[in-house]
Amino acid sequence: MNYSVVIVGSGTSxxxxxxxxxxxxxxxxxxxxRPLGGTCALRGCTAKKYFVVxxxxxxxxxxLQAQGLEGLPLxxxxxxxxxxxxxxxxxxxxxxxxxxxxxxHVFQGTAVLNSPDSLQVIPSQFRRASESAKTTAITELTFDSLVLACGSDPRVPQIPGIELTLDSEDxxxxxxxPQSMIILGAGYIAFEFSHIAASYGARVTILDRNASPLPLFDPGLVQxxxxxxxxxxxxxxxxxxAASIEKTPGGLRVTDTAGNAWEAEVVLxxxxxxxxxxELNCPAGNVELKGSGIRVDAWGRSASNPKVFAVGDSVAGLPMLAPVxxxxxxxxxxxxxxxxxxxxVxxxxxxxxxxxxxxxxxxASVGLSETAAGEKYGEDLIVNASDTSQWISSQRIGQRHSGYKVLIQRSTKKILGxxxxxxxxxxxxxxxxxxxxxxLPAPQLEKLPWAYPTAVSDIKYMLRTV
Amino acid sequence: MNYSVVIVGSGTSxxxxxxxxxxxxxxxxxxxxRPLGGTCALRGCTAKKYFVVxxxxxxxxxxLQAQGLEGLPLxxxxxxxxxxxxxxxxxxxxxxxxxxxxxxHVFQGTAVLNSPDSLQVIPSQFRRASESAKTTAITELTFDSLVLACGSDPRVPQIPGIELTLDSEDxxxxxxxPQSMIILGAGYIAFEFSHIAASYGARVTILDRNASPLPLFDPGLVQxxxxxxxxxxxxxxxxxxAASIEKTPGGLRVTDTAGNAWEAEVVLxxxxxxxxxxELNCPAGNVELKGSGIRVDAWGRSASNPKVFAVGDSVAGLPMLAPVxxxxxxxxxxxxxxxxxxxxVxxxxxxxxxxxxxxxxxxASVGLSETAAGEKYGEDLIVNASDTSQWISSQRIGQRHSGYKVLIQRSTKKILGxxxxxxxxxxxxxxxxxxxxxxLPAPQLEKLPWAYPTAVSDIKYMLRTV
Known part of the structure; x- marks a missing residue:
């Protein structure tokens, strides 16, 4: 069968x-x-939000305890x-x-490239079948264009016992x-899920191989x-x-490379x-990878096969975010x-x-980091930053840790981050x-009348450029 | 004493x-x-927000009861x-x-106009003093320009017993x-304060002289x-x-013009x-009023005295909002x-x-109402509207009543409201x-990548223009 466009992956992209x-x-x-819908809906952003709210x-x-509320919902x-x-x-x-x-036309099965303009779909129930049985079940598709939207899987580090851990879907x-949880890694999943588990009563320990967490966010705010x-x-x-993970009577023990040991009911x-x-067999399709990500240009076109495009988490070097x-x-x-x-385009x-x-x-973050902006703009960079835990908007909700950093180009007043x-x-x-x-430059934004008092209405205090 | 500019009122404007x-x-x-700071900070938006949060x-x-939480904070x-x-x-x-x-230079006292370019300040403690005592305490000020930012007071309808009621500051x-409260009126203060009182356990009754509340907002969403x-x-x-208000052993009774009676601990x-x-004595300053509001042009200048400007709640015909x-x-x-x-300018x-x-x-609301947009744009108006109580973003927080209406000009795709x-x-x-x-036209806004999942990220479903 030939289609103008074949798409691999039913997630958001x-x-x-x-x-x-x-x-x-x-x-x-x-x-x-896999079941249609993709990671964001089934295992990621949307699914997670039920716990977040x-x-x-x-x-x-x-x-707000002692600020108008006593006692907590269970x-x-x-x-x-x-x-x-x-x-x-x-x-x-x-x-x-x-x-x-x-x-x-929707096909449930694994897509495997045959050539630069064809692939086969192996139905899931035949994945482990004999070659002859498989052959009869396989559908061959040719395409004018192919869009790879294969998504991503949790990384599985090579640590003895890693099969005992949960991933985010689990x-x-x-x-x-869980009553107690150890989290390997300190990115945004670690921070979101640690907050969820802690609020449901779990004792949570985050083990970070690095010296500080959330490397893609502003270091001061991260602290x-x-x-x-x-x-x-x-x-x-x-x-x-983590160097090894093993079972204990009550759960799991993680031992790190320095010999320290932590125990918890579950490890994430x-x-x-x-x-x-x-499973795509990219070489057969002449689809070049970088690591396991697909190399594309700024229009999503494969660097090696002009009939192939890629979007979403399967692209090399892009932030793995639904809006991206x-x-x-x-x-x-x-x-x-x-x-x-x-x-x-x-x-x-x-x-x-x-x-x-x-x-x-x-x-939350958008645009350049302070470091990147400093390298690019030097003296032409204005950095507005403050701890805001003493602002009324923080105090009235009992928010004890808050702050901002806004980066503005001095000469143009453009917002850089x-x-x-x-x-x-x-x-x-x-x-x-x-x-x-x-x-829109900062002074224009500073002048706008926002609904008051809202979180957005605090923006005007962040935009001074004098 | 002469000043380039004299300002009456220490509120936000x-x-x-x-x-x-x-x-x-x-x-x-x-x-x-009055004490410096104005209505918004001391008696209005900011003060109220402590109760709102x-x-x-x-x-x-x-x-969220039965959706992840049991029991309520007290x-x-x-x-x-x-x-x-x-x-x-x-x-x-x-x-x-x-x-x-x-x-x-800050003067505490009542400003009373003498002439189109002068006024006197009567210190509060001399307001009820004899004329001679008052005269010695009065300060005379002349100005090149005068800015009237006198704010507003609660309306006091002529109802027997109205002095028994609370205003928003009270x-x-x-x-x-309060354990029970009757509210006279059905504008935004009535709706905000009824929600506050109800959440603190009060039985609340809103008496609206009109057939439906919140006349400045979309009627469908108001319902x-x-x-x-x-x-x-x-x-x-x-x-x-309300026709009369009188004391009862347990509080107050409001009788309406149809003879119905309601009782509650307090009446707002x-x-x-x-x-x-x-108290300004506007005629002496040649400052024209409309009702009790000051008539100004779109630059805030008095319609009758070019030396005089007015801002904020004291202006005739403007919405009484801090951002305005x-x-x-x-x-x-x-x-x-x-x-x-x-x-x-x-x-x-x-x-x-x-x-x-x-x-x-x-x-929340911005721009034209559907009625106003319909009158102005006729067939060139697109109305996107929906009940959104079945949207995931509503369901996951147990929000059973929600909706939107977005007004777009068909020919230009501009957002009108x-x-x-x-x-x-x-x-x-x-x-x-x-x-x-x-x-920014609707299609440009529709394409923007918002942080996901947020309330803002729902916008893209509200902007279709086909």
Whole structure:
């Protein structure tokens, strides 16, 4: 069978491309070897948010003790899990029905490249079948264009006993909240899940192989977040690299390379995620990889095979975030709608894409870091920064750790980056992203009348450029 | 004594003008007859927010019952009051110290106009003194320009027994939460304070002389908010005009013009606010009023006396909102810095100023109403609207009443208005305000990558223009 466009992966970016092309009347096939819907909906951002909203309420009530509230609501893991499952259970069939209604042909199975313009789909139940049985079940597809939206999997570090650990998907499927948890890694998953587990009563220890966590965020704000996490009973251990994991009568023991040992009921592997390209057989399709990620240009086109595009977590070197995946997918869809001609399509840039750690307070960021901005702009850089724990907006909600850093180009007054640790920063960061995308300079933003008093209305105090 | 600029009123708009002029080296006097700081800080938006943040937590925990939380934090009115007072008690002296540090001369007393370019300040303690004693205490000031930022007072309807009611300031100073409360009026103060009182356990009844509440907001969303309020036990009575108020053994009884009677521990008068111009003696200054509000042009200049400007709640016909007051103050300050020449100053428009009712969910609005947009744009208007209570973002927080309406001009794709009833709408509305102020069309906004999942990231579903 031949399709104009074949898409591998049914997550948010694969769907975005598929829907736009199908709506334009292009023949589209979509392949996935797992339940339809992708990581964000089923195992990531959306699924996680069910736990986050409950955690936020519990943390918020805790912060307001002796400021108007006494006593805390009791967390009920099972209820949240049930609600999350009620949502995720419906995603695959709803997704299938919607894609079919647009005329998209959906194949469930593993996509394996045969050549630069063909692949085969091996149905999941035949993956381990004999070659002859497999051959009869395989579907061969040829394509004018291929979009790889294969997503990512949790990284599995080579540590004895790593198979005893949970990954983020396992954590979100635990039947009960753990009483104690060790987290390997100190990125945003570690910080979000440590806050969730702690609010449900778990004793949490984060083991970080590095000297400080969250390397993609502002170091000063990260230190404030760390203080906040520690005040909630989350233990953080820097420079601790797990060497082995073994069972104990009560759970698991992690021993690090320095010989220290920690024990907990469960261990969460949050050491990162890697592009999910292992089964694609990229060499047969002349699809060049960097590590396990697909190498593409700023329009998502493969560096080695012009018929192939890639979007989302499977791309090499991109932040693994849903808005990044969607943004890249929009660009690729536009190129494909222009029959592969990218001359009129704005290339993808992740610079103005905001990201958030849903911790307490949430940490949010967009644009350049202070270091990167300093290297690029030197004396032409204004750095506005402050601890804001004494601001009214922090004090009235009992928020004891908060701050911001806003980077502005002195000569043009353009906003180069914004970094926020505060209540609702996940909403406020979008104002900065919009201002950067629309090229609105700081003085224009400073003058705007915001609804008052909101988290956004604090922005005006962050924008001075004199 | 002569000053370049005399300002009457120390609220947010009076201070904004005073500070900008003083920083430019202009001689400024500022007069207030009440503790410095104004309504927003001492009696309004900021003071109220201490109760709102606790109420939000209680309502949020209530909404999540059986979705991950069991049991509610117990509300403690006295604690919130103490924290609010700790803030408001410091405002007057902090304000005075700051204004003095900028070289502003501050007079405490009542400003009374003598002529189109002079006034007298009567110190508060001499207000009821004999004429001779008063004369010696009075200070006479002449000015090149006068800025009236007198603010507003609660409206006092002519109802027998109205003196038995509380106004919003009284409510925010109650030693304990009332067990039951009747509210006269159904504007944003009624909705915010009813939600606060209800969450602290009060039985609340809103008596509305009109057939439906919140006339400045979208009627469909208002009906949804009303359903939400009623689900929280707030009783709403349309077309009920109070005729008399009298004491009972347990509190007060309100009888309406139809003869119905309601009883409660306290009655809140929330029938509106009126500009506070009664003591100014405007005729002597040739300052024309409309009702009790000062008539000005779009640069804040008095319609009758070119030396006089007005800002904030004392202006006729403006929404009484802190961002409106500040926006107008910025315009007036700019005109005065240009020595009264307004030819290069953008006139003030309240069109892109967002407003919020801090109810549950909050109701937020910016730009034109559907009715106004329909009259102006006819067939060129796109109305995107939906009940969003089935959206994941509503379901996962147990939000049972939510919706939006976004108005877009078909030909230009410009956003004409946005109306939101949803969690964090008070933050999200700022995105629409920014887009309108910066003239960003809907398709550009639709494409932007927002931090995910946030309340702002729902925007993309509201912007379709096909």
């Amino acid at each position: 694969g769907q975005t491309v598929a829907i736009k092309l199908a709506q334009a009347g292009i023949s589209v096939a979509l392949i996935d070897d 409950n955690r936020e309420l519990m943390d918020g009530a805790r912060d 967390p009920q893991w099972e209820q949240t899990l049930a609600l999350k499952n009620r949502f995720t259970d419906t995603v695959p069939e709803n997704t299938l029905a919607y894609l079919k209604s647009l005329g998209i 954590f979100l499927s635990l039947a009960q909240a 404030q977040l760390l203080a906040s996490a520690q005040s909630r009973g989350i233990r953080y251990v820097p420079e601790s690299s 592997n949050a050491t990162g995620r890697v592009p999910r390209t292992a 995946a969607d943004g890249m997918a929009e660009v690729v869809a536009e190129v494909l709608l222009n029959r592969g001609d990218n001359s009129c 704005t290339p993808f840039s992740s610079l103005v894409i905001p990201s958030t750690v849903f911790s307490n307070p949430p940490l 914004a970094h926020l640790l505060s209540h609702n920063s996940s909403e406020v960061i979008n104002i900065f992203a919009l201002a950067m995308a629309a090229d | 009076g201070q904004t003008v005073a500070i900008k002029l003083a920083q430019a080296g202009i001689s400024v006097a500022l007069i207030d007859d 606790n109420r939000e937590l209680m309502d949020g925990a209530r909404d 509300p403690q009115w006295e604690q919130t009051l103490a924290l609010k007072n700790r803030f408001t008690d410091t405002v007057p002296e902090n304000t005075l110290a700051y204004l003095k540090s900028l070289g502003i 409510f925010l100073s109650l030693a304990q939460a 949804q908010l009303l359903a939400s309020a009623q689900s929280r036990g707030i009783r709403y009575v349309p077309e009920s005009s 008068n929330a029938t509106g606010r009126v500009p506070r111009t009664a 007051a500040d926006g107008m103050a910025e315009v007036v300050a700019e005109v005065l810095l240009n020595r009264g020449d307004n030819s290069c 953008t006139p003030f428009s309240s069109l892109v100023i967002p407003s919020t009712v801090f109810s549950n969910p909050p109701l 946005a109306h939101l009833l949803s969690h964090n709408s008070s933050e999200v509305i700022n995105i629409f305000a920014l887009a309108m102020a910066a003239d």
